[in-house]
Amino acid sequence: MKFVCLNCEAFMLFQKVEKPGEGTLGVEFLCPTCKARFSMVTNPGETQMVQALGVKIGGRTTAPEAFELTRETLKDSAECPVPAFSASAGLAGIPAPSSGDASGGSCPFSSMVASMGAGTSAAGPAGLEWSAEALDRLAKIPDFVRPTVRTEVEAYARTTGESFVTQAMLDLYKKGTTAELAWSPEASQRLENIPFFIRPMAKKEIERMAREEGRTEVSADMMDHAKTAFAKFMGG
Protein backbone atom coordinates (compact mmCIF):
# COMPACT_ATOMS: atom_id res chain seq x y z
CA MET A 1 0.00 0.00 0.00
CA LYS A 2 1.38 3.40 -0.92
CA PHE A 3 0.11 6.96 -0.89
CA VAL A 4 0.66 9.38 -3.72
CA CYS A 5 0.85 13.13 -3.31
CA LEU A 6 -1.24 14.21 -6.29
CA ASN A 7 0.03 17.76 -6.12
CA CYS A 8 3.66 16.72 -6.35
CA GLU A 9 3.12 13.51 -8.33
CA ALA A 10 5.31 11.59 -5.92
CA PHE A 11 5.00 8.56 -3.69
CA MET A 12 4.84 9.62 -0.07
CA LEU A 13 7.63 8.10 1.99
CA PHE A 14 7.15 5.93 5.03
CA GLN A 15 8.32 7.67 8.19
CA LYS A 16 7.34 5.68 11.27
CA VAL A 17 4.75 3.50 12.96
CA GLU A 18 3.08 4.61 16.16
CA LYS A 19 0.62 2.94 18.48
CA PRO A 20 -1.70 5.77 19.48
CA GLY A 21 -4.09 3.45 21.35
CA GLU A 22 -5.04 -0.17 22.00
CA GLY A 23 -5.74 -2.03 18.76
CA THR A 24 -4.75 0.83 16.50
CA LEU A 25 -1.70 1.78 14.48
CA GLY A 26 -0.69 5.12 13.03
CA VAL A 27 1.58 4.88 10.00
CA GLU A 28 3.13 8.23 9.14
CA PHE A 29 4.03 9.27 5.60
CA LEU A 30 5.83 12.32 4.22
CA CYS A 31 5.75 13.85 0.76
CA PRO A 32 9.44 14.21 -0.23
CA THR A 33 8.65 17.32 -2.30
CA CYS A 34 6.15 19.49 -0.43
CA LYS A 35 6.97 17.94 2.96
CA ALA A 36 3.28 17.37 3.73
CA ARG A 37 2.88 14.79 6.49
CA PHE A 38 -0.05 12.65 7.36
CA SER A 39 -0.83 9.56 9.35
CA MET A 40 -2.93 6.59 8.27
CA VAL A 41 -4.77 5.26 11.31
CA THR A 42 -6.09 1.70 11.41
CA ASN A 43 -9.11 0.33 13.25
CA PRO A 44 -8.75 -2.85 15.37
CA GLY A 45 -9.70 -5.17 12.48
CA GLU A 46 -7.21 -3.55 10.12
CA THR A 47 -4.55 -3.61 12.82
CA GLN A 48 -5.02 -7.35 13.27
CA MET A 49 -4.85 -7.89 9.54
CA VAL A 50 -1.56 -6.00 9.31
CA GLN A 51 -0.17 -7.99 12.26
CA ALA A 52 -1.30 -11.24 10.62
CA LEU A 53 1.01 -10.50 7.68
CA GLY A 54 3.92 -11.32 9.96
CA VAL A 55 6.01 -8.34 8.86
CA LYS A 56 7.40 -5.35 10.72
CA ILE A 57 6.29 -2.20 8.93
CA GLY A 58 9.34 -0.02 8.44
CA GLY A 59 11.70 -2.98 8.64
CA ARG A 60 13.30 -4.99 11.38
CA THR A 61 15.28 -3.47 14.18
CA THR A 62 16.11 -6.85 15.76
CA ALA A 63 17.02 -10.26 14.37
CA PRO A 64 14.04 -12.59 13.75
CA GLU A 65 13.15 -15.23 16.32
CA ALA A 66 11.69 -18.67 15.75
CA PHE A 67 7.87 -18.61 15.84
CA GLU A 68 7.91 -14.86 16.39
CA LEU A 69 4.41 -14.25 15.04
CA THR A 70 2.95 -17.39 16.62
CA ARG A 71 4.29 -16.60 20.06
CA GLU A 72 3.31 -12.93 19.86
CA THR A 73 -0.28 -13.70 18.94
CA LEU A 74 -0.97 -16.95 20.80
CA LYS A 75 -2.92 -16.34 24.03
CA ASP A 76 -1.84 -19.46 25.92
CA SER A 77 1.73 -19.63 24.73
CA ALA A 78 4.24 -21.71 26.64
CA GLU A 79 6.98 -19.60 28.12
CA CYS A 80 10.45 -20.48 27.00
CA PRO A 81 13.47 -18.45 25.98
CA VAL A 82 13.77 -17.89 22.26
CA PRO A 83 17.13 -16.80 20.93
CA ALA A 84 17.14 -14.76 17.78
CA PHE A 85 18.42 -16.59 14.74
CA SER A 86 20.05 -15.22 11.68
CA ALA A 87 17.67 -15.59 8.78
CA SER A 88 20.16 -13.98 6.46
CA ALA A 89 22.83 -16.52 7.43
CA GLY A 90 20.41 -19.30 6.62
CA LEU A 91 19.73 -17.78 3.27
CA ALA A 92 23.35 -17.85 2.15
CA GLY A 93 23.65 -18.90 -1.42
CA ILE A 94 20.12 -17.97 -2.38
CA PRO A 95 20.05 -14.72 -4.32
CA ALA A 96 17.55 -12.26 -2.91
CA PRO A 97 15.21 -10.92 -5.58
CA SER A 98 15.02 -7.16 -5.70
CA SER A 99 12.02 -5.37 -4.28
CA GLY A 100 9.07 -5.18 -6.57
CA ASP A 101 10.19 -8.04 -8.79
CA ALA A 102 8.11 -10.85 -10.24
CA SER A 103 7.39 -12.31 -6.82
CA GLY A 104 4.58 -9.82 -6.48
CA GLY A 105 3.09 -6.67 -7.83
CA SER A 106 4.05 -3.22 -6.70
CA CYS A 107 1.81 -3.40 -3.66
CA PRO A 108 3.22 -5.49 -0.82
CA PHE A 109 -0.24 -6.40 0.42
CA SER A 110 -1.46 -7.65 -2.92
CA SER A 111 1.82 -9.53 -3.26
CA MET A 112 1.21 -11.18 0.10
CA VAL A 113 -2.29 -12.19 -0.88
CA ALA A 114 -0.98 -13.55 -4.18
CA SER A 115 1.76 -15.49 -2.42
CA MET A 116 -0.88 -17.13 -0.25
CA GLY A 117 -2.70 -18.47 -3.25
CA ALA A 118 -5.82 -16.36 -3.05
CA GLY A 119 -7.59 -16.12 -6.35
CA THR A 120 -6.18 -19.36 -7.74
CA SER A 121 -7.83 -19.81 -11.09
CA ALA A 122 -9.19 -23.16 -12.22
CA ALA A 123 -6.79 -23.11 -15.11
CA GLY A 124 -3.78 -22.55 -12.88
CA PRO A 125 -0.98 -20.14 -13.57
CA ALA A 126 0.05 -21.84 -16.79
CA GLY A 127 -3.50 -22.61 -17.98
CA LEU A 128 -4.40 -22.10 -21.63
CA GLU A 129 -7.18 -19.86 -22.87
CA TRP A 130 -10.46 -21.52 -23.81
CA SER A 131 -13.11 -20.40 -26.26
CA ALA A 132 -16.59 -19.83 -24.82
CA GLU A 133 -17.97 -22.85 -26.75
CA ALA A 134 -15.20 -25.11 -25.46
CA LEU A 135 -15.86 -23.93 -21.90
CA ASP A 136 -19.57 -24.69 -22.36
CA ARG A 137 -18.70 -28.25 -23.35
CA LEU A 138 -16.33 -28.57 -20.42
CA ALA A 139 -19.12 -27.43 -18.07
CA LYS A 140 -21.21 -30.45 -19.12
CA ILE A 141 -18.63 -32.84 -17.64
CA PRO A 142 -19.29 -33.91 -14.01
CA ASP A 143 -17.60 -31.46 -11.69
CA PHE A 144 -15.45 -34.01 -9.88
CA VAL A 145 -13.58 -34.96 -13.06
CA ARG A 146 -13.68 -31.53 -14.72
CA PRO A 147 -10.30 -30.27 -13.43
CA THR A 148 -8.63 -33.52 -14.54
CA VAL A 149 -10.17 -33.28 -18.00
CA ARG A 150 -9.21 -29.63 -18.24
CA THR A 151 -5.60 -30.41 -17.34
CA GLU A 152 -5.46 -33.30 -19.81
CA VAL A 153 -7.02 -31.33 -22.66
CA GLU A 154 -4.53 -28.53 -22.08
CA ALA A 155 -1.63 -30.99 -21.96
CA TYR A 156 -2.91 -32.51 -25.21
CA ALA A 157 -3.25 -29.05 -26.79
CA ARG A 158 0.33 -28.23 -25.87
CA THR A 159 1.59 -31.38 -27.58
CA THR A 160 -0.01 -30.09 -30.77
CA GLY A 161 1.56 -26.66 -30.30
CA GLU A 162 -1.77 -24.93 -29.63
CA SER A 163 -2.23 -22.32 -26.91
CA PHE A 164 -5.98 -21.85 -27.36
CA VAL A 165 -8.56 -24.58 -26.69
CA THR A 166 -11.39 -24.59 -29.19
CA GLN A 167 -14.26 -26.98 -29.97
CA ALA A 168 -12.13 -28.50 -32.74
CA MET A 169 -9.37 -29.17 -30.22
CA LEU A 170 -11.85 -30.91 -27.92
CA ASP A 171 -12.96 -33.12 -30.83
CA LEU A 172 -9.36 -33.98 -31.58
CA TYR A 173 -8.69 -34.72 -27.91
CA LYS A 174 -11.79 -36.93 -27.70
CA LYS A 175 -10.84 -38.84 -30.80
CA GLY A 176 -7.25 -39.15 -29.70
CA THR A 177 -7.93 -40.28 -26.13
CA THR A 178 -11.02 -42.42 -26.42
CA ALA A 179 -10.17 -44.43 -29.51
CA GLU A 180 -9.49 -48.00 -28.38
CA LEU A 181 -5.88 -49.02 -28.56
CA ALA A 182 -5.19 -52.66 -29.18
CA TRP A 183 -2.62 -54.39 -26.99
CA SER A 184 -0.54 -57.18 -28.44
CA PRO A 185 -0.31 -60.34 -26.25
CA GLU A 186 3.36 -59.69 -25.58
CA ALA A 187 2.75 -56.08 -24.53
CA SER A 188 -0.09 -57.18 -22.24
CA GLN A 189 2.16 -59.81 -20.74
CA ARG A 190 4.84 -57.23 -20.04
CA LEU A 191 2.32 -54.91 -18.38
CA GLU A 192 1.68 -57.71 -15.87
CA ASN A 193 5.22 -57.12 -14.57
CA ILE A 194 4.03 -53.84 -13.04
CA PRO A 195 2.59 -53.96 -9.48
CA PHE A 196 -1.21 -54.17 -9.76
CA PHE A 197 -2.01 -50.94 -7.91
CA ILE A 198 0.01 -48.80 -10.32
CA ARG A 199 -0.83 -50.88 -13.42
CA PRO A 200 -3.77 -48.63 -14.43
CA MET A 201 -1.48 -45.58 -14.21
CA ALA A 202 1.15 -47.40 -16.27
CA LYS A 203 -1.37 -48.48 -18.91
CA LYS A 204 -2.74 -44.97 -19.22
CA GLU A 205 0.73 -43.44 -19.52
CA ILE A 206 1.86 -45.95 -22.15
CA GLU A 207 -1.33 -45.42 -24.17
CA ARG A 208 -0.81 -41.67 -23.98
CA MET A 209 2.70 -42.12 -25.36
CA ALA A 210 1.42 -44.46 -28.06
CA ARG A 211 -1.22 -41.94 -29.16
CA GLU A 212 1.41 -39.21 -29.27
CA GLU A 213 3.36 -41.48 -31.60
CA GLY A 214 0.27 -41.87 -33.74
CA ARG A 215 0.03 -45.62 -33.05
CA THR A 216 -3.15 -47.65 -33.01
CA GLU A 217 -1.66 -50.62 -31.18
CA VAL A 218 0.56 -51.08 -28.17
CA SER A 219 3.10 -53.61 -29.29
CA ALA A 220 6.33 -55.00 -27.83
CA ASP A 221 8.13 -52.33 -29.83
CA MET A 222 6.05 -49.63 -28.13
CA MET A 223 6.86 -51.15 -24.74
CA ASP A 224 10.58 -50.95 -25.60
CA HIS A 225 10.08 -47.32 -26.59
CA ALA A 226 8.24 -46.54 -23.32
CA LYS A 227 10.87 -48.35 -21.25
CA THR A 228 13.63 -46.30 -22.88
CA ALA A 229 11.68 -43.09 -22.35
CA PHE A 230 11.16 -43.83 -18.65
CA ALA A 231 14.81 -44.82 -18.23
CA LYS A 232 15.84 -41.53 -19.84
CA PHE A 233 13.51 -39.68 -17.50
CA MET A 234 15.20 -41.35 -14.55
CA GLY A 235 18.58 -40.35 -15.94
CA GLY A 236 19.48 -43.96 -16.71
Next chain:
Amino acid sequence: MSPSNDLKTILGKLQFPDDAQVMRQIVDHTLQVKMRMGRIKRKIVVMSGKGGVGKSMTTVNLALAFARRGQAVGVLDVDLNGPCVPKMLGMSGRRFDSTPNGATPPVGPLGIRVASMDFLLRDEHAPVRWKGSMELSPVWLGMLEMNVIREFLADIAWGELDLLLADLPPGAAADKPPALANFLPELDGAVVVTTPSEVTTDVVRKSVVYARDVGIPVIGLVENMSGYHCPQCGHESDLFVGDVEAVARDLDVPMLGKIPFDRELSLSCDRGEPIIDSGHPMVKRFDEVAQRIVDCLNFKEILAKNL
Protein backbone atom coordinates in the same frame (compact mmCIF):
# COMPACT_ATOMS: atom_id res chain seq x y z
CA MET B 1 4.40 20.26 -11.17
CA SER B 2 0.98 19.96 -12.73
CA PRO B 3 -1.77 18.53 -10.55
CA SER B 4 -4.01 17.97 -13.58
CA ASN B 5 -2.67 14.53 -14.52
CA ASP B 6 -4.74 11.52 -13.66
CA LEU B 7 -3.51 8.84 -11.27
CA LYS B 8 -2.73 6.32 -14.00
CA THR B 9 -0.43 8.81 -15.72
CA ILE B 10 1.24 9.74 -12.46
CA LEU B 11 1.84 6.10 -11.48
CA GLY B 12 3.28 5.41 -14.91
CA LYS B 13 6.08 7.84 -14.16
CA LEU B 14 6.89 6.64 -10.65
CA GLN B 15 9.08 3.87 -9.34
CA PHE B 16 7.70 1.97 -6.35
CA PRO B 17 9.90 2.40 -3.27
CA ASP B 18 9.70 -0.39 -0.68
CA ASP B 19 10.65 2.07 2.03
CA ALA B 20 8.35 0.41 4.59
CA GLN B 21 10.39 -2.78 3.87
CA VAL B 22 7.33 -4.97 3.69
CA MET B 23 8.15 -6.56 0.34
CA ARG B 24 11.69 -7.37 1.42
CA GLN B 25 10.47 -9.18 4.52
CA ILE B 26 7.93 -11.20 2.55
CA VAL B 27 10.66 -12.24 0.10
CA ASP B 28 12.90 -13.19 3.04
CA HIS B 29 10.09 -15.31 4.50
CA THR B 30 9.76 -17.21 1.22
CA LEU B 31 13.49 -17.74 0.91
CA GLN B 32 13.71 -18.98 4.48
CA VAL B 33 11.05 -21.64 3.72
CA LYS B 34 12.94 -22.65 0.56
CA MET B 35 16.19 -22.96 2.48
CA ARG B 36 14.65 -25.20 5.17
CA MET B 37 12.66 -27.36 2.76
CA GLY B 38 15.63 -27.75 0.44
CA ARG B 39 17.17 -30.17 2.94
CA ILE B 40 14.19 -32.51 2.87
CA LYS B 41 14.09 -35.12 0.09
CA ARG B 42 10.38 -35.95 0.03
CA LYS B 43 7.38 -33.98 1.25
CA ILE B 44 3.96 -35.59 1.51
CA VAL B 45 0.71 -34.25 2.97
CA VAL B 46 -1.89 -36.51 4.55
CA MET B 47 -5.35 -35.06 4.01
CA SER B 48 -9.05 -35.79 3.76
CA GLY B 49 -12.19 -33.83 3.14
CA LYS B 50 -13.76 -35.24 6.26
CA GLY B 51 -12.89 -35.06 9.93
CA GLY B 52 -12.55 -38.12 12.14
CA VAL B 53 -11.40 -40.49 9.39
CA GLY B 54 -8.01 -41.13 10.99
CA LYS B 55 -5.63 -38.74 9.26
CA SER B 56 -3.43 -38.23 12.29
CA MET B 57 -3.41 -41.94 13.13
CA THR B 58 -2.45 -42.69 9.52
CA THR B 59 0.23 -39.98 9.51
CA VAL B 60 1.78 -41.24 12.73
CA ASN B 61 1.79 -44.88 11.66
CA LEU B 62 3.13 -44.08 8.21
CA ALA B 63 5.90 -42.03 9.84
CA LEU B 64 6.76 -45.07 11.98
CA ALA B 65 6.67 -47.31 8.90
CA PHE B 66 9.11 -45.09 7.01
CA ALA B 67 11.30 -44.79 10.11
CA ARG B 68 11.40 -48.62 10.30
CA ARG B 69 12.78 -48.54 6.77
CA GLY B 70 15.71 -46.58 8.15
CA GLN B 71 14.58 -43.20 6.86
CA ALA B 72 15.00 -39.91 8.69
CA VAL B 73 11.39 -38.80 9.11
CA GLY B 74 9.74 -35.58 10.28
CA VAL B 75 6.07 -35.05 11.05
CA LEU B 76 4.53 -31.60 10.76
CA ASP B 77 1.20 -31.37 12.55
CA VAL B 78 -0.61 -28.68 10.53
CA ASP B 79 -3.82 -29.15 12.50
CA LEU B 80 -3.27 -25.90 14.37
CA ASN B 81 -6.49 -26.01 16.36
CA GLY B 82 -6.63 -29.71 17.18
CA PRO B 83 -3.05 -30.97 17.26
CA CYS B 84 -2.94 -34.64 18.30
CA VAL B 85 0.21 -36.07 16.72
CA PRO B 86 2.30 -35.44 19.88
CA LYS B 87 -0.20 -37.31 22.05
CA MET B 88 -0.26 -40.29 19.69
CA LEU B 89 3.53 -40.46 19.74
CA GLY B 90 3.75 -40.01 23.52
CA MET B 91 5.27 -36.55 23.16
CA SER B 92 2.71 -34.34 24.91
CA GLY B 93 4.21 -31.55 26.96
CA ARG B 94 7.46 -31.52 25.00
CA ARG B 95 8.88 -28.21 23.78
CA PHE B 96 10.91 -26.98 20.85
CA ASP B 97 14.54 -26.50 21.70
CA SER B 98 15.33 -22.97 20.64
CA THR B 99 18.74 -22.51 19.11
CA PRO B 100 20.36 -19.74 17.09
CA ASN B 101 19.66 -21.89 14.02
CA GLY B 102 15.92 -22.02 14.69
CA ALA B 103 13.59 -24.23 16.68
CA THR B 104 14.83 -27.82 17.00
CA PRO B 105 11.90 -30.26 16.93
CA PRO B 106 11.52 -32.81 19.74
CA VAL B 107 12.49 -36.35 18.78
CA GLY B 108 10.02 -39.18 19.36
CA PRO B 109 9.90 -42.95 18.78
CA LEU B 110 12.28 -44.34 16.15
CA GLY B 111 13.94 -40.93 15.89
CA ILE B 112 10.91 -39.21 14.33
CA ARG B 113 11.17 -35.43 14.57
CA VAL B 114 7.86 -33.75 15.33
CA ALA B 115 6.60 -30.18 15.06
CA SER B 116 3.21 -29.26 16.41
CA MET B 117 1.31 -26.30 17.80
CA ASP B 118 0.98 -28.48 20.91
CA PHE B 119 4.62 -27.72 21.73
CA LEU B 120 3.89 -24.00 21.85
CA LEU B 121 0.85 -24.16 24.12
CA ARG B 122 1.03 -23.53 27.85
CA ASP B 123 -0.30 -26.98 28.68
CA GLU B 124 -1.85 -30.02 27.05
CA HIS B 125 -5.42 -28.83 27.60
CA ALA B 126 -4.98 -25.19 26.56
CA PRO B 127 -7.03 -24.36 23.46
CA VAL B 128 -5.48 -22.45 20.58
CA ARG B 129 -6.71 -18.89 21.09
CA TRP B 130 -5.27 -15.82 19.46
CA LYS B 131 -4.86 -12.38 20.96
CA GLY B 132 -7.29 -9.75 19.77
CA SER B 133 -10.97 -10.07 19.05
CA MET B 134 -11.26 -12.77 16.42
CA GLU B 135 -14.90 -12.03 15.78
CA LEU B 136 -13.88 -8.78 14.09
CA SER B 137 -12.82 -10.47 10.90
CA PRO B 138 -12.35 -14.07 9.86
CA VAL B 139 -10.12 -12.75 7.08
CA TRP B 140 -7.28 -11.85 9.38
CA LEU B 141 -7.62 -15.20 11.18
CA GLY B 142 -7.10 -17.11 7.91
CA MET B 143 -4.15 -14.92 7.05
CA LEU B 144 -2.69 -15.37 10.52
CA GLU B 145 -2.99 -19.16 10.34
CA MET B 146 -1.26 -19.19 6.96
CA ASN B 147 1.60 -17.19 8.41
CA VAL B 148 1.77 -19.49 11.42
CA ILE B 149 2.10 -22.42 8.98
CA ARG B 150 4.76 -20.44 7.15
CA GLU B 151 6.64 -20.08 10.45
CA PHE B 152 6.37 -23.85 11.00
CA LEU B 153 7.99 -24.35 7.60
CA ALA B 154 10.56 -21.58 7.93
CA ASP B 155 11.64 -21.61 11.56
CA ILE B 156 12.07 -25.29 12.35
CA ALA B 157 15.58 -26.64 12.06
CA TRP B 158 14.65 -30.11 10.77
CA GLY B 159 18.12 -30.83 9.50
CA GLU B 160 18.47 -33.43 6.75
CA LEU B 161 15.30 -35.48 6.32
CA ASP B 162 14.37 -38.24 3.90
CA LEU B 163 10.69 -37.53 4.37
CA LEU B 164 8.43 -34.88 5.88
CA LEU B 165 4.82 -35.94 6.44
CA ALA B 166 2.37 -33.10 7.04
CA ASP B 167 -0.88 -33.95 8.80
CA LEU B 168 -3.49 -31.51 7.48
CA PRO B 169 -6.66 -30.49 9.30
CA PRO B 170 -9.98 -31.66 7.83
CA GLY B 171 -11.69 -29.69 5.09
CA ALA B 172 -12.08 -30.20 1.36
CA ALA B 173 -11.91 -26.57 0.41
CA ALA B 174 -10.04 -25.22 3.41
CA ASP B 175 -7.23 -22.76 2.98
CA LYS B 176 -4.47 -25.06 4.23
CA PRO B 177 -3.83 -27.21 1.10
CA PRO B 178 -3.38 -24.20 -1.22
CA ALA B 179 -1.26 -22.43 1.40
CA LEU B 180 1.01 -25.46 1.65
CA ALA B 181 1.10 -25.93 -2.10
CA ASN B 182 2.18 -22.32 -2.39
CA PHE B 183 4.87 -22.61 0.21
CA LEU B 184 5.99 -26.01 -1.09
CA PRO B 185 5.78 -26.03 -4.87
CA GLU B 186 7.96 -29.15 -4.88
CA LEU B 187 5.45 -31.11 -2.76
CA ASP B 188 5.59 -34.79 -3.81
CA GLY B 189 1.91 -35.34 -3.30
CA ALA B 190 -1.02 -36.08 -1.04
CA VAL B 191 -2.12 -39.28 0.63
CA VAL B 192 -5.89 -39.04 1.01
CA VAL B 193 -7.52 -40.87 3.90
CA THR B 194 -11.14 -41.98 3.78
CA THR B 195 -13.54 -44.43 5.38
CA PRO B 196 -15.83 -46.61 3.25
CA SER B 197 -18.93 -44.62 4.29
CA GLU B 198 -20.61 -43.03 1.28
CA VAL B 199 -21.02 -39.76 3.13
CA THR B 200 -17.26 -39.65 3.64
CA THR B 201 -16.25 -40.77 0.17
CA ASP B 202 -18.50 -38.09 -1.36
CA VAL B 203 -16.57 -35.40 0.50
CA VAL B 204 -13.23 -37.09 -0.11
CA ARG B 205 -13.92 -36.97 -3.86
CA LYS B 206 -14.19 -33.20 -3.53
CA SER B 207 -10.91 -32.98 -1.67
CA VAL B 208 -9.13 -35.03 -4.35
CA VAL B 209 -10.46 -32.73 -7.06
CA TYR B 210 -9.57 -29.72 -4.95
CA ALA B 211 -6.03 -30.96 -4.32
CA ARG B 212 -5.48 -31.48 -8.05
CA ASP B 213 -6.99 -28.08 -8.74
CA VAL B 214 -4.42 -26.35 -6.56
CA GLY B 215 -1.62 -28.38 -8.12
CA ILE B 216 -1.09 -31.08 -5.48
CA PRO B 217 -0.59 -34.52 -7.08
CA VAL B 218 -2.65 -37.21 -5.37
CA ILE B 219 -0.51 -40.25 -4.57
CA GLY B 220 -3.42 -42.47 -3.60
CA LEU B 221 -6.22 -43.35 -1.20
CA VAL B 222 -5.96 -45.09 2.15
CA GLU B 223 -9.17 -46.73 3.32
CA ASN B 224 -9.26 -46.48 7.10
CA MET B 225 -11.78 -48.36 9.26
CA SER B 226 -12.22 -50.70 6.32
CA GLY B 227 -13.58 -53.29 8.73
CA TYR B 228 -13.45 -54.39 12.33
CA HIS B 229 -10.55 -56.52 13.43
CA CYS B 230 -11.78 -58.72 16.30
CA PRO B 231 -9.17 -58.84 19.07
CA GLN B 232 -10.40 -62.28 20.16
CA CYS B 233 -10.58 -64.33 17.00
CA GLY B 234 -8.80 -62.04 14.50
CA HIS B 235 -11.79 -62.13 12.14
CA GLU B 236 -12.49 -58.99 10.11
CA SER B 237 -16.03 -57.81 9.44
CA ASP B 238 -17.38 -54.71 7.65
CA LEU B 239 -18.04 -51.54 9.63
CA PHE B 240 -19.47 -49.53 6.74
CA VAL B 241 -21.09 -50.25 3.41
CA GLY B 242 -19.19 -48.57 0.63
CA ASP B 243 -16.76 -49.12 -2.20
CA VAL B 244 -13.60 -47.07 -1.91
CA GLU B 245 -11.96 -49.06 -4.70
CA ALA B 246 -14.68 -47.87 -7.07
CA VAL B 247 -14.03 -44.30 -5.92
CA ALA B 248 -10.32 -44.78 -6.57
CA ARG B 249 -11.08 -46.08 -10.07
CA ASP B 250 -13.43 -43.15 -10.77
CA LEU B 251 -10.86 -40.65 -9.63
CA ASP B 252 -8.04 -42.53 -11.34
CA VAL B 253 -5.92 -42.75 -8.19
CA PRO B 254 -4.18 -45.85 -6.77
CA MET B 255 -5.51 -47.63 -3.68
CA LEU B 256 -2.68 -47.61 -1.21
CA GLY B 257 -4.24 -49.96 1.30
CA LYS B 258 -7.00 -50.81 3.72
CA ILE B 259 -6.65 -50.40 7.46
CA PRO B 260 -9.29 -52.13 9.58
CA PHE B 261 -10.41 -50.67 12.89
CA ASP B 262 -8.29 -52.29 15.56
CA ARG B 263 -8.89 -51.70 19.26
CA GLU B 264 -5.27 -52.26 20.18
CA LEU B 265 -4.09 -49.75 17.59
CA SER B 266 -6.69 -47.24 18.76
CA LEU B 267 -5.69 -47.67 22.40
CA SER B 268 -2.01 -47.37 21.53
CA CYS B 269 -2.70 -43.98 19.91
CA ASP B 270 -4.76 -42.80 22.90
CA ARG B 271 -2.04 -43.87 25.32
CA GLY B 272 0.77 -42.40 23.30
CA GLU B 273 2.45 -45.78 23.07
CA PRO B 274 2.65 -46.47 19.34
CA ILE B 275 2.95 -50.06 18.19
CA ILE B 276 6.37 -50.46 16.65
CA ASP B 277 6.68 -54.27 16.61
CA SER B 278 7.09 -55.06 12.91
CA GLY B 279 5.38 -58.42 13.41
CA HIS B 280 2.07 -56.84 14.47
CA PRO B 281 -0.62 -57.27 11.79
CA MET B 282 -1.58 -53.57 11.84
CA VAL B 283 2.07 -52.55 11.56
CA LYS B 284 2.39 -54.86 8.55
CA ARG B 285 -0.54 -53.08 6.93
CA PHE B 286 1.13 -49.70 7.34
CA ASP B 287 4.42 -51.11 6.09
CA GLU B 288 2.56 -52.22 2.94
CA VAL B 289 0.99 -48.77 2.51
CA ALA B 290 4.42 -47.17 2.93
CA GLN B 291 5.85 -49.50 0.27
CA ARG B 292 3.05 -48.57 -2.14
CA ILE B 293 3.66 -44.88 -1.54
CA VAL B 294 7.31 -45.42 -2.40
CA ASP B 295 6.30 -47.37 -5.53
CA CYS B 296 3.86 -44.66 -6.63
CA LEU B 297 6.50 -41.96 -6.15
CA ASN B 298 8.99 -44.09 -8.10
CA PHE B 299 6.38 -45.01 -10.70
CA LYS B 300 8.50 -44.17 -13.71
CA GLU B 301 11.54 -45.94 -12.30
CA ILE B 302 9.48 -49.12 -11.86
CA LEU B 303 8.24 -48.86 -15.43
CA ALA B 304 11.75 -48.33 -16.71
CA LYS B 305 12.89 -51.49 -14.89
CA ASN B 306 9.95 -53.83 -15.30
CA LEU B 307 8.30 -53.16 -18.64
